[in-house]
Amino acid sequence: MKRVQFGHSPVPYLFVAPQIIIIAIFFLWPAAQAVHQSFLLEDAFGMSSQFVWFRNFNDVLSSPSWLKSAGFTVVFSSLVAVLSIAISLFLAVRADEVIRGAKVYKTLLMWGYAVAPPVAGLLGIMLFNPLMGDLYILFNKMGLDFNHIQNGNDATFVVVLIAVWKQVSVNFIFFLSGLQGIPKSVTEAATLDCKSAGRRFWTITFPLLAPTTFFLMVINLTYAFFETFGIIDVSTKGAPGGSTATLVYKVYVDGFLGADMGGSSAQSVLLMIMVSVLTVFQFRFIERKIHY
Amino acid sequence: MATLNLKQVEKTYAHGYKAIHGINLEIADGEFAVLVGPSGCGKSTLLRMIAGLETISTGDISIEDRVVNTIAPADRDIAMVFQNYALYPHMSNYANMAYGLKNRGYSKVEIDRRVREAGTILQLTELLDRKPRQLSGGQRQRVAMGRAIVREPKVFLFDEPLSNLDAKLRVDMRLEIKNLQQRLGTTSVYVTHDQVEAMTLADRLIVMNGGVAEQIGSPIDIYNAPATQFVAGFIGSPSMNFLSGRVSNDRSHVVLTDGTRLALDHNVAENRDVIVGIRPEHLSITTPTSSSIAAKVRITESLGAETLVYLTFGSKNEAITLRMQGTHKYAAGDELTLYSNPAQIHLFDQASGRRI
Numbered sequence: 177m178k179r180v181q182f183g184h185s186p187v188p189y190l191f192v193a194p195q196i197i198i199i200a201i202f203f204l205w206p207a208a209q210a211v212h213q214s215f216l217l218e219d220a221f222g223m224s225s226q227f228v229w230f231r232n233f234n235d236v237l238s239s240p241s242w243l244k245s246a247g248f249t250v251v252f253s254s255l256v257a258v259l260s261i262a263i264s265l266f267l268a269v270r271a272d273e274v275i276r277g278a279k280v281y282k283t284l285l286m287w288g289y290a291v292a293p294p295v296a297g298l299l300g301i302m303l304f305n306p307l308m309g310d311l312y313i314l315f316n317k318m319g320l321d322f323n324h325i326q327n328g329n330d331a332t333f334v335v336v337l338i339a340v341w342k343q344v345s346v347n348f349i350f351f352l353s354g355l356q357g358i359p360k361s362v363t364e365a366a367t368l369d370c371k372s373a374g375r376r377f378w379t380i381t382f383p384l385l386a387p388t389t390f391f392l393m394v395i396n397l398t399y400a401f402f403e404t405f406g407i408i409d410v411s412t413k414g415a416p417g418g419s420t421a422t423l424v425y426k427v428y429v430d431g432f433l434g435a436d437m438g439g440s441s442a443q444s445v446l447l448m449i450m451v452s453v454l455t456v457f458q459f460r461f462i463e464r465k466i467h468y
Numbered sequence: 469m470a471t472l473n474l475k476q477v478e479k480t481y482a483h484g485y486k487a488i489h490g491i492n493l494e495i496a497d498g499e500f501a502v503l504v505g506p507s508g509c510g511k512s513t514l515l516r517m518i519a520g521l522e523t524i525s526t527g528d529i530s531i532e533d534r535v536v537n538t539i540a541p542a543d544r545d546i547a548m549v550f551q552n553y554a555l556y557p558h559m560s561n562y563a564n565m566a567y568g569l570k571n572r573g574y575s576k577v578e579i580d581r582r583v584r585e586a587g588t589i590l591q592l593t594e595l596l597d598r599k600p601r602q603l604s605g606g607q608r609q610r611v612a613m614g615r616a617i618v619r620e621p622k623v624f625l626f627d628e629p630l631s632n633l634d635a636k637l638r639v640d641m642r643l644e645i646k647n648l649q650q651r652l653g654t655t656s657v658y659v660t661h662d663q664v665e666a667m668t669l670a671d672r673l674i675v676m677n678g679g680v681a682e683q684i685g686s687p688i689d690i691y692n693a694p695a696t697q698f699v700a701g702f703i704g705s706p707s708m709n710f711l712s713g714r715v716s717n718d719r720s721h722v723v724l725t726d727g728t729r730l731a732l733d734h735n736v737a738e739n740r741d742v743i744v745g746i747r748p749e750h751l752s753i754t755t756p757t758s759s760s761i762a763a764k765v766r767i768t769e770s771l772g773a774e775t776l777v778y779l780t781f782g783s784k785n786e787a788i789t790l791r792m793q794g795t796h797k798y799a800a801g802d803e804l805t806l807y808s809n810p811a812q813i814h815l816f817d818q819a820s821g822r823r824i
């Protein structure tokens with residue numbers, strides 16, 4: 177590999193400076209603060225603090241509410257990732273059959289991507305509004321005794337539904353371009369070799385989409401971990417009783433609402449560690465597995 | 469082993485474009501048929517209709533007396549080789565060849581026997597465990613052919629399988645395909661836009677133009693007696709020379725635009741407007757006679773074994789190409805006198821382009 181050498185001119189540093197400053201102010205500095213805070217215990221009024229080593233971590237890891245939130249996060253993230261990938265893959269395959277060659281459809285389908293994300297959360301709340309939400313009313317008319325305000329499982333259903341809904345359009349676009357990247361002649365050769373369309377999908381199409389699928393797994397897990405904060409805050413606020421609070425949401429609740437800065441910082445440090453491990457693991461796995 | 473029949477086959481695409489205008493064709497058992505024609509004339513469309521990758525708008529296609537119009541591609545007992553190989557990139561070469569057999573429920577032992585045998589025939593034995601991306605273009609196309617032959621189908625279909633290969637490899641593979649087809653004796657339909665490929669491979673040539681089969685016959689018959697001006701210009705390289713002219717009153721000559729007279733021995737009506745066709749290899753240099761063409765050299769191309777001389781003729785600067793054995797050198801502007809045996813002069817109707 178050839179490298180371009182810039183010598184020792186300061187110009188390149190100048191170019192990357194804005195990005196470095198942004199990362200430093202909005203990421204490195206708060207991260208350092210969090211690490212620092214996670215070793216401190218503040219008094220109730222935030223007047224003084226004392227260095228307590230790993231006591232905050234110990235408290236967090238042995239607290240039932242944190243373990244409950246961790247459990248919810250695992251279930252929630254897996255459900256969101258798997259469901260939104262499965263649904264969008266199904267939709268993309270059906271769409272691909274129709275739009276082979278027809279550009280107009282493709283453009284129309286792209287709109288979903290542009291419209292859905294900002295509106296999804298709001299639409300979700302309205303659909304499940306106990307007074308006028310269509311789905312809320314429908315479910316109860318069906319005799320499901322649906323009540324996400326009080327029932328943890330129902331609340332989980334609501335946040336998963338909204339989170340999946342918001343993510344499907346993103347995944348759909350990736351899958352659709354993945355499908356369109358498969359040469360037409362390969363699909364046709366498979367039509368001559370295998371009569372069953374289902375079998376063709378699992379033996380040819382799906383393996384060829386594996387890189388896209390793994391990439392989306394990473395994206396969707398990250399999304400479910402972090403970016404669903406807004407959805408949860410807007411819809412359930414972690415209720416009932418913290419049964420829909422992801423770890424990220426719990427950091428916010430404990431730190432900002434509960435004013436337990438030490439505990440909340442310890443939680444975010446734990447999150448940082450988990451995410452780093454997850455990221456390293458995923459990319460290692462992708463590098464090794466998804467080559468053909 | 470099978471015959472292939474096309475009866476009044478037509479294709480109209482979804483948005484109304486008519487790509488195939490009624491083609492009738494009977495391909496005998498074990499015959500190597502080549503569809504040749506310029507790009508866009510409907511060759512691939514016709515082949516894909518036989519394969520079942522395109523629907524048949526009207527007419528019938530039958531393989532061994534069974535009409536296959538509504539039969540799924542996988543059940544037609546055909547195998548196809550594509551221009552861009554169309555191998556499954558995530559599977560080994562072995563798995564690529566085995567895939568079609570596996571889906572048809574063959575035993576592991578039988579699959580292994582057939583794949584290894586095809587591997588031997590195509591000299592792929594060492595490459596079977598690799599993935600397609602680890603092979604050269606020529607090797608990939610061999611794997612694609614292996615995938616077709618392990619199936620032992622009734623009909624092979626080839627869609628420009630050599631177009632992605634370089635010139636030398638193309639010639640080698642052409643011979644290999646011919647050999648393989650003769651050895652297996654499988655009825656084959658081969659699509660190409662390359663007339664040399666078509667001439668060398670075909671038992672029977674189908675020259676297509678604008679969705680119509682302009683002429684069907686053996687390569688030599690088509691070369692010797694092209695049915696239309698289009699076929700005459702398409703088959704043979706360099707292309708046949710075309711000059712406009714009119715048959716004389718006594719029908720013994722054709723008079724070209726500048727008054728030059730060429731002797732004829734055709735049975736043709738007097739004063740008829742015609743196109744005179746003479747192949748470059750049927751012209752020779754002579755001393756001026758009453759039946760010769762005087763032309764000016766434009767460019768000379770020496771290919772070693774032969775020389776191509778490009779000339780212009782008459783007041784309208786009509787182009788003439790001359791093909792000579794051996795090496796010759798002419799300067800631009802040199803005057804040459806050309807002659808053709810009347811038996812080797814083709815006449816076409818000026819209006820319809822049909823052979824006279």
Ligand SMILES: Nc1ncnc2c1ncn2[C@@H]1O[C@H](COP(=O)(O)OP(=O)(O)O)[C@@H](O)[C@H]1O
Nearest residue numbers: 481482485487506507508509510511512513514
């Ligand atoms: N799927 C399609 N839809 C509409 N028109 C098509 C389609 N495929 C091919 N055509 C048109 O049909 C004509 C013949 O195409 P094709 O059979 O691919 O030609 P060839 O293989 O001889 O180059 C072309 O004019 C092409 O544009």
Ligand SMILES: [Mg+2]
Nearest residue numbers: 511512513628
């Ligand atoms: Mg073609």
